[in-house]
Amino acid sequence: MAKAKLILCDSNVLFDYFRGVPVMVQELEELGFDRLCISVISEAEMYVGMKRSERRKTTETINKFNVIGLDTEISRHLLNLTWEHYAKRPGIADMIIAGTALSYPVELFTFNKKDFDFVEGIKFYRPKYQHAYGPEQI
DSSP states (O other): OOOEEEEEHHHHHHHHHHHTOOHHHHHHHHHHHHSSSEEEHHHHHHHHHOOGGHHHHHHHHHHHHEEOOHHHHHHHHHHHHHHTTTOOOHHHHHHHHHHHHTTTTTTEEEEOOOTTTSTTTBBOOSSSOOOOOOOGGG
8 A cells, every 4th residue: 555645734734724624634633743744944934923822723723744854965955946036036934834845755735836836846735625715826
């Protein structure tokens, strides 16, 4: 039996899960958290956006995911991508996530595909359930 692919969740996916968006909760729970990863940058974005009253829920949410930290290969991809695509003014967080997607055997689950379309080699995850963002963004 083939091993299930790992899914790297972009920050927007993580935020929707945290907010309890029903289709996102269903999607991620069916995939299984043993397959789900986030970049350390997504973890940091959660901390920056949390309210004091959300500390426990934030920690519990993040602990469900496998967190991928920065390493030499991700850093190399980050620098290459920002150098190659400087004219597009890519976001550093997006390029860290792109570098992570290129460094690990994952499919990227995002609702902002346009932020990554110019990066060759990224494999995108197609969600099973329809989301409010619409198929053109996924």
